[in-house]
Amino acid sequence: xxxxxxxxxxxxxxxxxxxxxxxxxxxxxxxxxxxxxxxxxxxxxxxxxxxxxxxxxxxxxxxxxxxxxxxxxxxxxxxxxxxxxxxxxxxxxxxxxxxxxxxxxxxxxxxxxxxxxxxxxxxxxxxxxxxxxxxxxxxxxxxxxxxxxxxxxxxxxxxxxxxxxxxxxxxxxxxxxxxxxxxxx
Numbered sequence: 333x334x335x336x337x338x339x340x341x342x343x344x345x346x347x348x349x350x351x352x353x354x355x356x357x358x359x360x361x362x363x364x365x366x367x368x369x370x371x372x373x374x375x376x377x378x379x380x381x382x383x384x385x386x387x388x389x390x391x392x393x394x395x396x397x398x399x400x401x402x403x404x405x406x407x408x409x410x411x412x413x414x415x416x417x418x419x420x421x422x423x424x425x426x427x428x429x430x431x432x433x434x435x436x437x438x439x440x441x442x443x444x445x446x447x448x449x450x451x452x453x454x455x456x457x458x459x460x461x462x463x464x465x466x467x468x469x470x471x472x473x474x475x476x477x478x479x480x481x482x483x484x485x486x487x488x489x490x491x492x493x494x495x496x497x498x499x500x501x502x503x504x505x506x507x508x509x510x511x512x513x514x515x516x517x
Contacts, residue, residue, distance in 0.1 A: 337393070338510035341401040347456075348400060349464055352498060353434030355484050360460075360468040365415075365452070369428075369490040372420035379468065382452065385410045390451055392474035394481070395510040407472050408455035412488075413446040424492040430471050430480075431487040438480045439497035439506065440473065442490065449474050452485065477508040477515070 337343060360379045367375040387408055394402045421442060428445055429437045444450070451472045454461050461467035466483030473480045479499045500506055505514035 337401050339513045343403050344400045347402050353436040355434040357463040363468045366487045367419040370422040370425035370492050375419045385414050397477040397515050406457045407451050407453040409451040409453035412450045421490050425490045427491045427494045429489045430482040432482050432484040433486040437497040438482050439500045480508050
């Protein structure tokens with residue numbers, strides 16, 4: 333066992349695919365992201381508007397709850413915190429559901445979404461994000477298990493309470509911290 337990986341994880345350079353809600357490919361120009369709920373300003377951003385917010389690169393391990401870790405994964409995109417600043421979460425906002433175009437959702441505390449390592453990613457390892465990995469834009473929350481990094485991102489809905497997403501409703505851990513082995517319940 334490697335001590336630079338979370339407990340129970342095995343390194344891989346492959347990027348296995350797991351999908352609950354497959355959707356048809358979407359051209360980048362047709363992409364729309366909505367931010368709503370417990371925000372002062374509802375937002376809807378298209379591809380060009382999102383890209384205009386700047387680009388940062390993040391190199392981080394990506395951990396799957398099934399036990400693999402893709403090490404040194406290189407993502408490029410805009411920090412979600414920068415987008416949330418424009419929407420201005422209300423004083424009572426504590427949690428969010430991130431939604432895919434197909435209806436899949438993941439629950440996250442607002443403090444996880446505003447972490448500096450969280451991106452709205454449009455690039456993987458120096459190339460446009462492929463459809464099978466969530467392109468044109470996916471959420472990347474590298475300090476949580478991969479089910480929190482929603483592919484085919486369409487909407488982020490803020491709440492003033494915790495709300496369960498797809499896997500949380502099915503017994504997965506609410507936080508999903510790989511370093512604590514928070515896989516289930």
